[in-house]
Amino acid sequence: MSAPPRLFDPAQIRHNLYRRQGSANFVRDLVVEDLQDRLGAHKRDFSRAILIGPDAATLPDTLFTANGPVTAQRVEAFDGDFPDLPPGEHDLIVSLLHLQAVDDVPGHLARLRRVLKPDGLLLAAFLGGETLSELREAFLAADLDVSGGASARVAPMTQVRDAGALLQRAGFALPVADVETHRVRYSSPFALMAELKALGAANPLADRPRRFATRTLLATAAQAYASRDADPDGRIRATLEIIWLAGWVPHESQQQPLRPGSATVSMRDVLGKT
Structure with missing residues (x-):
């Protein structure tokens, strides 16, 4: 089987994060706050967890405290050098803001499944959907206007309608x-x-333009952005969509779907029709 095409450049992602060190990150803060609520909704204790993210070491130690004492391993993850993890030893994996820069998402999720015990939980948050769609459209218009062609400047995004199918x-x-x-x-x-x-x-794509964007291109993109997505006060809008995934490793204790034809009440009876 051939390897999936290389979409992202791990070295560039690592470089981008190195330059960001010490800066505030409101996107990560949104995700961490939401994670604590979502973990709290699961009325069970987790004993061994893995926390995956491009900057996992900077995340707070209190993430898992609501679910009992947890031994948590932190994995600084980049798609190009994701570590081998022992199979079947953990009951929780949390992946934060990592999947949006993974080339082979189904293969990566399958590897995470093998790391979990039966009835183990995967929680993942990543940027997707219409995130930065306004910026993508503005640069597309500018590229066509300035050079007559399009360049890869904003990463492709997974849609929420496809995310559940990836877990299955x-x-x-x-x-x-x-x-x-x-x-x-x-x-x-x-x-x-x-x-x-x-x-x-900044642009993490392997096929990104290698030359800096010109002032003419940036000015044209900014003009296109403002003409399409500016409010009456002159400020521009940007969309941020955080997709959350939750899936369990199969176990006999979980709810199982009924076999076809095993229902004891018909829809006709429920709807009261003859």
Whole structure:
């Protein structure tokens, strides 16, 4: 079987994150706050957990305290050098803001499934859906206007409608996928671009343009952005969609679907029709 195409450049992602060290990260803070609520909704204790993320070492130690004493291993993950982990030894894996830069998502999820015990839980949050769609469209218009062609400047995004199927394909049971949508506003497109750079979210694509964007291209993109996605006060809008996945390693104690034809009540009886 051939290897999946290389979409992302791990070395560039590592470089972006190194430049960001010490900077505030409001996206990560949103995800961590939501994670604590989601973990608290599971009324069970987890004993051994793995926390995966491009900057897992900077995340707070209190993430798992609501679910009893946990031995947590932190994995600084980049798709190109993801470590081999022992199979079947953990009952919880949390992946934060990592999947959006993975080339082979189904294969990666299958590897995580093998690391978990039966009835182990995977929780993952990643950027997807319509995230930065305004910026993508603005650069597409600018590239066409300035050079007559398009360049890869914003990473492709997984849609929430496909996320649950990815879990099933990897062998997880009881898959759940949902999305948290945020609308963020900036004084200008240049302010958004500056924050993306500060967040370590500069272009991570392997096929990205190797030359710096020209002033003409940036100005044209900013003009296209403002013309399409500016509010009456002049500030521009940016979409941020955080997709959450939850799936369990199959176990006999879990809810099982009924066999076809095993129902004892018909829809006709429920609806009261003859």
